Amino acid sequence: MFFLEKDGESATVVGLIARAIRRDISFGELSPDKKLKIEELRARYGGSSHSVREALTILSAEGLVEATAQRGFRVASATEDDLKDITRLRGEVERMGLEWSMERGDVAWEGQVIAAHHALTRAQADVVADPIEGALAWDEANGNFHAVLIQACGSPRLIAMHTQLYDQSRRFRLAALREMRIDFQTITKNHEKLLAAILAHDVETALKHLQSDIDGNTRYGPSDEGTLKRP
Amino acid sequence: MFFLEKDGESATVVGLIARAIRRDISFGELSPDKKLKIEELRARYGGSSHSVREALTILSAEGLVEATAQRGFRVASATEDDLKDITRLRGEVERMGLEWSMERGDVAWEGQVIAAHHALTRAQADVVADPIEGALAWDEANGNFHAVLIQACGSPRLIAMHTQLYDQSRRFRLAALREMRIDFQTITKNHEKLLAAILAHDVETALKHLQSDIDGNTRYGPSDEGTLKRP
DNA sequence: TATACAAAAATCTTACATATTTTTTTATTT
DNA sequence: AAATAAAAAAATATGTAAGATTTTTGTATA
Numbered sequence A, B: 001m002f003f004l005e006k007d008g009e010s011a012t013v014v015g016l017i018a019r020a021i022r023r024d025i026s027f028g029e030l031s032p033d034k035k036l037k038i039e040e041l042r043a044r045y046g047g048s049s050h051s052v053r054e055a056l057t058i059l060s061a062e063g064l065v066e067a068t069a070q071r072g073f074r075v076a077s078a079t080e081d082d083l084k085d086i087t088r089l090r091g092e093v094e095r096m097g098l099e100w101s102m103e104r105g106d107v108a109w110e111g112q113v114i115a116a117h118h119a120l121t122r123a124q125a126d127v128v129a130d131p132i133e134g135a136l137a138w139d140e141a142n143g144n145f146h147a148v149l150i151q152a153c154g155s156p157r158l159i160a161m162h163t164q165l166y167d168q169s170r171r172f173r174l175a176a177l178r179e180m181r182i183d184f185q186t187i188t189k190n191h192e193k194l195l196a197a198i199l200a201h202d203v204e205t206a207l208k209h210l211q212s213d214i215d216g217n218t219r220y221g222p223s224d225e226g227t228l229k230r231p
Numbered sequence C: 001t002a003t004a005c006a007a008a009a010a011t012c013t014t015a016c017a018t019a020t021t022t023t024t025t026t027a028t029t030t
Numbered sequence D: 001a002a003a004t005a006a007a008a009a010a011a012t013a014t015g016t017a018a019g020a021t022t023t024t025t026g027t028a029t030a
Helices: A013-026 A038-045 A049-062 A080-104 A107-129 A135-149 A156-178 A184-199 A203-218 B013-026 B038-045 B049-062 B080-104 B107-129 B131-149 B156-178 B184-199 B203-218
Strands: A065-068 A072-075 B065-068 B072-075
Touching: A013 A038, A013 A049, A013 A156, A038 A049, A049 A065, A049 A156, A049 B049, A080 A135, A080 A156, A080 A203, A080 B156, A107 A135, A107 A184, A135 A156, A156 B080, A156 B156, A184 A203, B013 B038, B013 B049, B013 B156, B038 B049, B049 B065, B049 B156, B080 B131, B080 B156, B080 B203, B107 B131, B107 B184, B131 B156, B184 B203
Parallel strands: none
Antiparallel strands: A065 A072, B065 B072
């Protein structure tokens, strides 16, 4: 199974290692706060200690890993506060991005939005049929949809911030998916309303549906188990 | 002369190198788009090639350096579009941060704001007397003032984003300072109104003055020379 | 129990060697 | 002369190893 590739990452060993670790953190195979010892990682993912070290430096810039001078690396902790912070910020960033995109976006952009929405609808059907196998594919389709929403905003830095926040929230979302704490019916309805509002150039309504999508997507469901925090 | 130290940076060689390069980029000693060859940097800043490399990785995460796989590093370019993007985003981020801070901030926070404003006033006087020597001190005092404004917002990630954006805009601001394209009278008045609005818990007025401060601070002045872009 | 010291582990840094990629130079052909 | 192709040079990426420093762990003593 593949995993989202960033800017020509597969070209270098460091990139491959970074991607593998990123994936394992997102899936929870590397639990929050777990100490990341260079030697262990080297044995697990291959590469030299240099490569591993550099991969960890990159991931720590992304916020998935925390680095402390002279004390090595550990998986970034994932408390409920973190989730709230990430969700709130992502909401604000995406709101800005969508607003600007709707101001500046042309027909081509609207086409991209429609296409991304279509792909997401398909992925949604798959993940309902098989929540384990389809989870990652859905998360990528969902991420792509939201990425396209802000694509035309004209601010490369806003787009970068959004990518980072989405990546940071991925572990929470995948955990929720595994435990089926996500209400796809509501999400689907929301996305449809959102799409309709975008095509109607109704900014206010669009932003409203966007916000409820983000909030609902990462909210803890009825089950109270399985938060990612493991002390 | 010292330079803002990030999280225990002086503890490691990599941190020292990163700080030195960050400073030189901010001052324009390393011009935008300049190729950063590992060997040259090693000779200039000391350390091993690996230390330099890691420092560059960190800086590229901060947005001051651009990295391309298999093609090394270069100083991030600094076009007028970049300045606009950074300024716009910083405005939005700081607006959110101040709004949330004013909701959550207590008397202790207000005290910090007053103190930071006082320090900034002093620095302002110094930089008017000697624009060359006082420039960096003023920029730090100004940065600290704005950092304190959002300190009580309760979102560590928003604070991190703001730090990054402020650092990215530093080279533009220092260039403007050197060329005396900054109108301190207006800025001072703005800061005073901003402080008054904060202490009066008048969110709307505060946000208005904040925005005009950020806009005015980085706007190109009457002189049209000396943008940072050097083709 | 608390403190101090010693041992062990891990990280940080440097040095050097090799492989791969990119860029520049040179030579050949049209 | 211009364009293409091959060769050379430069630069980057990766790997191994070894020493220095720091942190953590374990043990003995007060």
